[in-house]
Amino acid sequence: MTLDGPTLTTLRRRAFDLRIDNLTAIAAAGSGHPGGTLSAMDILQTLFFVEMRQRPAEPHWPERDRFVLSKGHAVPALYTVLAHSGYFSRDLLPTLRHLGSPLQGHPADFLLPGIEASTGSLGQGFSIGIGMALASKLDGDKFRTYVMIGDGESQEGQIWEAAMSAPKYNLDNLCVILDHNKIQLDGSVVEIMNIEPFADKMRAFNWNVLTIDGHDYQQIAGAFAEARATKGKPTFIVAQTIKGKGVSFMEGKVAWHGVAPNKDQLAAAVAELRAAQALIEPADQGGHSGPVGGNA
Amino acid sequence: MAGDGTPAAVASRDAFGDALVRLGEIHPEVVVLDADLSESTRTRKFAKKFPERFFDMGIAEANMLGVAAGLSLAGKTPFCCSFACFITGRFDQVRMSICYSATNVRIVGSHCGVAIGEDGYSQMGLEDIALMRALPTMSIIQPADELETAGAVEYLVEHKGPAFLRTTRQKLDRVNKDGYVFQFGKGVMLADGKDLTIVATGGTVGPALKAAALLAKDGVSARVINIHTIKPIDVDLLAKAARETKRILTVEDHQITGGLGGAVCEALADREPVRVRRHGIPDVFGESGTPEALYQHFKLDAAGIAAVARDFVAGR
Numbered sequence: 018m019t020l021d022g023p024t025l026t027t028l029r030r031r032a033f034d035l036r037i038d039n040l041t042a043i044a045a046a047g048s049g050h051p052g053g054t055l056s057a058m059d060i061l062q063t064l065f066f067v068e069m070r071q072r073p074a075e076p077h078w079p080e081r082d083r084f085v086l087s088k089g090h091a092v093p094a095l096y097t098v099l100a101h102s103g104y105f106s107r108d109l110l111p112t113l114r115h116l117g118s119p120l121q122g123h124p125a126d127f128l129l130p131g132i133e134a135s136t137g138s139l140g141q142g143f144s145i146g147i148g149m150a151l152a153s154k155l156d157g158d159k160f161r162t163y164v165m166i167g168d169g170e171s172q173e174g175q176i177w178e179a180a181m182s183a184p185k186y187n188l189d190n191l192c193v194i195l196d197h198n199k200i201q202l203d204g205s206v207v208e209i210m211n212i213e214p215f216a217d218k219m220r221a222f223n224w225n226v227l228t229i230d231g232h233d234y235q236q237i238a239g240a241f242a243e244a245r246a247t248k249g250k251p252t253f254i255v256a257q258t259i260k261g262k263g264v265s266f267m268e269g270k271v272a273w274h275g276v277a278p279n280k281d282q283l284a285a286a287v288a289e290l291r292a293a294q295a296l297i298e299p300a301d302q303g304g305h306s307g308p309v310g311g312n313a
Numbered sequence: 314m315a316g317d318g319t320p321a322a323v324a325s326r327d328a329f330g331d332a333l334v335r336l337g338e339i340h341p342e343v344v345v346l347d348a349d350l351s352e353s354t355r356t357r358k359f360a361k362k363f364p365e366r367f368f369d370m371g372i373a374e375a376n377m378l379g380v381a382a383g384l385s386l387a388g389k390t391p392f393c394c395s396f397a398c399f400i401t402g403r404f405d406q407v408r409m410s411i412c413y414s415a416t417n418v419r420i421v422g423s424h425c426g427v428a429i430g431e432d433g434y435s436q437m438g439l440e441d442i443a444l445m446r447a448l449p450t451m452s453i454i455q456p457a458d459e460l461e462t463a464g465a466v467e468y469l470v471e472h473k474g475p476a477f478l479r480t481t482r483q484k485l486d487r488v489n490k491d492g493y494v495f496q497f498g499k500g501v502m503l504a505d506g507k508d509l510t511i512v513a514t515g516g517t518v519g520p521a522l523k524a525a526a527l528l529a530k531d532g533v534s535a536r537v538i539n540i541h542t543i544k545p546i547d548v549d550l551l552a553k554a555a556r557e558t559k560r561i562l563t564v565e566d567h568q569i570t571g572g573l574g575g576a577v578c579e580a581l582a583d584r585e586p587v588r589v590r591r592h593g594i595p596d597v598f599g600e601s602g603t604p605e606a607l608y609q610h611f612k613l614d615a616a617g618i619a620a621v622a623r624d625f626v627a628g629r
Binding site (some may be wrong): 042079080085093125126127133134135136137138140141142144145146147149151152153154155156174175176178179181182 | 344365366368370372373375376377378379380381382383384385386387389404405408410411412414415421549
C-alpha cells in the first residue's frame with residue numbers, strides 16, 4: 018500500500034500539531050516522559066488516522082480494532098492522537114496528571130474512551146493484546162489488535178512469555194510494534210541491558226518480523242498493510258525511532274526521557290516545530306482531514 | 314453417598330472442575346486458562362469438552378494473567394487457574410492487568426493451605442487472601458464444601474469485576490444442607506451458641522463444626538459461622554455474633570496476618586470491638602507432612618480447634 022500525496026502531506030503536517038499539543042500538555046503537568054512520546058507519535062498517528070477501524074463517536078463498538086499502549090509512560094502521545102481523532106475534546110489535554118482528570122499519568126481504561134487497557138507497569142500490555150486477539154479469533158476474527166512496546170520495556174521477562182505464546186495460536190490478527198528509540202531512563206539500552214539482536218530473536222520465536230523507519234509514514238503504513246496480509250503468524254514491527262524526534266535539543270538525549278520542558282523550553286520546541294511545519298505546503302482539498310481508518 | 318447415608322466428602326477443586334463443565338455448556342463466553350496444572354486444578358475436564366475455549370499457557374503465569382485480562386476486555390469470562398501461591402507470585406499482574414484494567418477475570422487459586430501436605434511450603438497458598446484483600450475491586454470467595462463451590466462458580470459467571478476463588482486439594486465434608494443456595498457476601502451460621510463464635514472459612518469449616526460438638530460435651534456453647542465471602546465480608550453477621558457471644562475465634566488455613574482473622578478484626582474494630590483470637594498458620598512457613606499430621610501440628614483439626622477455644626473461653 019502506498020499513501021497518496023495529499024494524505025501523506027496531511028499526516029506530515031498534523032505530526033507537528035500533535036507534537037506541540039503533546040509537549041504543551043506535558044509542560045502543563047510539570048512532569049512526564051517527552052522523549053518516548055515523540056518517538057512513538059508518527060506510528061500512533063498512522064494507526065489512528067490510516068490503519069485501524071475505529072468509530073470515535075462509538076468507542077465501545079464491538080468490532081473496533083484494539084490498540085494497547087504497553088509502554089504506558091508514553092500515554093500523552095496517545096491522549097493527543099485520541100483527541101485529534103475525536104474521542105474527546107482537545108481541551109482535556111492540559112488537564113494531564115491533574116487531580117480528578119481522566120488523563121492519568123499512565124493509562125486507566127475505565128476513565129477514558131479509547132484507552133483499551135490500564136498499563137504503566139512495564140511488560141504487561143503485550144499479554145493483554147494477545148488475549149484480545151484470542152477473543153477476536155473465537156468470535157470470527159472481526160477485529161485486529163495492535164500493541165506498542167518499548168525497547169527498555171523488553172527487558173521484562175513477561176515480554177518473552179508473551180512472545181512465546183502468540184505464535185502458538187497463529188494470531189495473524191495481532192501486530193506488535195517496538196518503538197526502538199534506544200534510550201531508557203538510566204542510559205542507552207545497549208549499555209543498561211542489551212536486547213539485540215531483537216529482530217532475530219522474534220524471528221526465532223516464529224513471528225513475521227519487519228524492520229522500518231518509525232518516522233516514515235509510507236514505511237509505517239506499508240508495514241501495517243503487510244501485517245494484515247500475512248496469514249498464520251503474528252507480525253512484529255521493529256520501528257527504528259529517535260527519542261525526542263522533532264525537537265532538536267531533545268533528540269537522542271537520555272535527559273529527556275522523564276523530564277517535562279519548562280516554559281522557555283516549551284516555547285523553543287513549539288517555535289522549532291511550527292517553523293518546520295511551515296515548510297510543508299498544505300494539501301489540496303482532497304487530503305484527509307480526519308480519521309480515515311478502514312470502513313469505520 | 315457414604316455407607317451411613319451422609320454425602321461423600323469432595324475436594325473443592327473437584328467441585329469447581331465439574332461446575333465449570335456444566336456452566337461451559339450454558340455460557341459460550343466462559344473461557345479457561347491454565348499454566349500446565351490442568352490435572353491438579355481440575356480444568357482438564359473443561360479442556361476435553363471445550364478445547365477451543367481452553368488455553369494452556371505453559372509455565373508462564375504472568376503472561377496467562379495478562380492474556381486472561383485481554384480476553385475479558387474483549388467480552389469473554391475467563392477463569393484463570395493455577396496454584397494460589399503461583400498466582401500471588403504475579404501480584405503486579407493481578408493488580409494492574411486484572412484489577413486496574415477493570416476486567417471480569419476470575420482467578421482460581423487451588424492448593425491452598427498446609428492441607429496440600431507432602432509437597433511442602435513452596436506449593437502452599439498461605440498468603441493469597443492477605444494479598445488479594447488489599448486490592449480495590451477484588452472479591453474473594455473460599456467455599457467450604459461441594460455445594461458451596463458449585464454455587465460460587467455459578468455465581469461468578471455473572472459477577473461484575475475481578476474475583477479470586479480459593480479451592481482445596483483435600484476433600485471437604487459436607488457442611489451445608491441439601492438445597493443450599495450460595496449468597497455472595499453473606500456469611501452462614503451453621504451452629505448457634507453463646508460462649509464464643511468460631512468464624513471459619515474453606516477447609517477449616519468442617520473441623521470447626523466438629524470442634525463445636527466436642528466443646529458442647531465440655532459445656533462450652535460455640536456458635537459457628539462460615540465466611541465463604543472474605544471480601545466483601547458480612548459485617549452485620551459478625552457484629553451480631555460479637556455482641557451476643559463476646560468472643561470471636563477465627564480459624565483459617567492461611568497466615569494469621571491479613572487473612573480471615575485480619576478481615577474480621579478490621580470489620581469489628583469499627584462496629585463491635587470484642588476480643589478476637591486469630592488462629593491459623595502463626596507467621597511461620599508451612600512444611601512437608603501428611604495433611605492429617607499437619608492439621609494436628611497446627612491445631613487445625615477438630616481437637617486442636619476445640620483446645621484453642623477452651624483456652625480462649627477460660628481466659629488463657
